[in-house]
Amino acid sequence: MANDSIRDEVRAWLEQHWDPTLGVVEWRNKLADSGWGCVTWPVEWYGKGLAGSLEAVVREQFDKVGAVGVAAGVGMSLAAPTILGHGTDDVKSRFLKPTLTGEYKWCQLFSEPGSGSDLAGLTTKAELDGDEWVISGQKVWNSGAHKAAYGILLARTNWDVPKHKGISYFAIDMRQPGIEVRPLRQANGYSTFNEVFLDEARVPAANIIGDRDNGWAIALTTLAHERGANTARRPKFRNVAAGRCVAEAAQESAEYFSTYSWYPQRAGRPDLVPVQVRETGQSEDPVVRQQAMVVATQERLNRWTVQRSVAARKAGRPPGPEGSLAKLNGSLLARLCNAAHSEIVGAHGMLIGEEGPQNGMVNEVLISTPAMSIAGGTDEIQHNIIGERVLGLPKEPGSDADQPFRQVRTNLG
Numbered sequence: 001m002a003n004d005s006i007r008d009e010v011r012a013w014l015e016q017h018w019d020p021t022l023g024v025v026e027w028r029n030k031l032a033d034s035g036w037g038c039v040t041w042p043v044e045w046y047g048k049g050l051a052g053s054l055e056a057v058v059r060e061q062f063d064k065v066g067a068v069g070v071a072a073g074v075g076m077s078l079a080a081p082t083i084l085g086h087g088t089d090d091v092k093s094r095f096l097k098p099t100l101t102g103e104y105k106w107c108q109l110f111s112e113p114g115s116g117s118d119l120a121g122l123t124t125k126a127e128l129d130g131d132e133w134v135i136s137g138q139k140v141w142n143s144g145a146h147k148a149a150y151g152i153l154l155a156r157t158n159w160d161v162p163k164h165k166g167i168s169y170f171a172i173d174m175r176q177p178g179i180e181v182r183p184l185r186q187a188n189g190y191s192t193f194n195e196v197f198l199d200e201a202r203v204p205a206a207n208i209i210g211d212r213d214n215g216w217a218i219a220l221t222t223l224a225h226e227r228g229a230n231t232a233r234r235p236k237f238r239n240v241a242a243g244r245c246v247a248e249a250a251q252e253s254a255e256y257f258s259t260y261s262w263y264p265q266r267a268g269r270p271d272l273v274p275v276q277v278r279e280t281g282q283s284e285d286p287v288v289r290q291q292a293m294v295v296a297t298q299e300r301l302n303r304w305t306v307q308r309s310v311a312a313r314k315a316g317r318p319p320g321p322e323g324s325l326a327k328l329n330g331s332l333l334a335r336l337c338n339a340a341h342s343e344i345v346g347a348h349g350m351l352i353g354e355e356g357p358q359n360g361m362v363n364e365v366l367i368s369t370p371a372m373s374i375a376g377g378t379d380e381i382q383h384n385i386i387g388e389r390v391l392g393l394p395k396e397p398g399s400d401a402d403q404p405f406r407q408v409r410t411n412l413g
């Protein structure tokens with residue numbers, strides 16, 4: 001469909017329906033029913049079945065009138081695309097709408113103390129009891145789990161087959177007696193991820209996503225979306241006074257993104273490098289100038305790689321190697337920023353709070369940047385993925401991938 005006709009259609013719909021006095025959930029229900037909130041989703045599932053390239057055209061019209069879009073966050077970036085791709089109609093009908101309206105907030109329950117990089121080695125177990133699964137085990141690093149209503153969960157349902165073949169994928173209600181969420185305190189002072197203990201937690205059998213024991217294939221969909229470039233787009237609300245809907249959406253967004261307030265520092269704050277160079281009077285120093293230029297160059301390269309990834313999505317191609325490349329580039333930039341900031345401020349970088357450079361922001365950068373090389377799959381794992389799946393190199397030798405999982409040594413023994 002041509003850009004112009006879509007532009008006219010969405011503009012006309014917004015003229016008729018956008019009402020900033022509505023509650024945000026009521027408005028998003030209208031969006032869901034109209035299909036204009038998630039235009040790339042199928043028509044039968046709250047979308048319009050449009051190509052990704054038209055998403056920007058629609059968003060532009062929303063921005064023009066200040067209309068609120070669907071909820072942001074793990075629900076829309078990870079859970080919803082996975083459910084759309086693999087859920088039964090029953091799962092789709094129960095979870096998609098409240099996720100896009102923001103009524104269901106989600107977290108990701110994948111990593112465990114003994115299985116992060118080796119995610120398929122997870123030992124959280126799920127056993128069928130009548131029409132419910134009973135889940136026991138421990139998860140860790142779970143961002144935002146303390147605020148989530150639902151979790152996307154991987155658990156082992158078959159111990160007699162190789163590790164990738166005995167995992168199932170569930171949508172689990174976080175607010176139940178069998179789940180305890182314990183916040184972790186990070187080195188940078190924040191507390192945004194958690195340990196999650198599951199002690200005979202219950203999941204209705206109908207909440208399995210995809211087939212029993214086939215959860216690894218489903219998890220790959222989630223991980224591909226996680227590596228994609230646009231998972232954390234933060235919506236902007238310019239005119240909060242416009243009405244209840246905008247105010248509620250802005251409040252929801254502030255609450256959600258407070259979990260991620262240190263993420264710009266985690267990414268290295270390349271914007272602060274030239275500011276610091278000037279403010280510390282080092283613009284004539286050849287070594288400092290060189291480091292600032294390396295940061296600026298890498299930042300530009302990263303932006304282009306992300307644009308390539310976005311263009312691929314718009315062209316309707318599934319997430320591909322650009323995601324792994326973009327992720328590696330992000331870690332590299334964070335490390336370059338870390339080195340440049342350290343060179344510029346020297347030992348002052350150890351000062352926190354108001355006494356530190358940029359009100360302690362530089363210290364926060366220095367402590368937070370290592371997380372870039374870990375979150376969403378470490379740099380080493382990204383290298384393996386690129387080697388094996390993009391370059392076609394042989395798999396790592398000596399793997400336990402073909403043994404029945406029961407025979408594999410784990411932290412359970």
Ligand SMILES: Cc1cc2nc3c(=O)[nH]c(=O)nc-3n(C[C@H](O)[C@H](O)[C@H](O)COP(=O)(O)OP(=O)(O)OC[C@H]3O[C@@H](n4cnc5c(N)ncnc54)[C@H](O)[C@@H]3O)c2cc1C
Pocket residue numbers: 107108109110111112113114115116117118140141142143144193371372374375376377378379380381384396
């Ligand atoms: C900020 C942040 C947010 C996160 N949020 C979530 C979340 O919401 N939900 C969730 O489930 N998880 C989350 N994680 C967890 C993240 O996915 C894991 O930390 C990551 O996959 C690494 O696992 P690990 O910490 O167990 O490290 P390990 O797997 O123990 O790795 C330790 C080291 O060994 C290296 N290594 C391991 N295997 C290999 C190999 N085969 N070849 C070469 N080197 C190897 C690694 O690269 C790393 O340097 C988050 C992590 C961070 C930092």
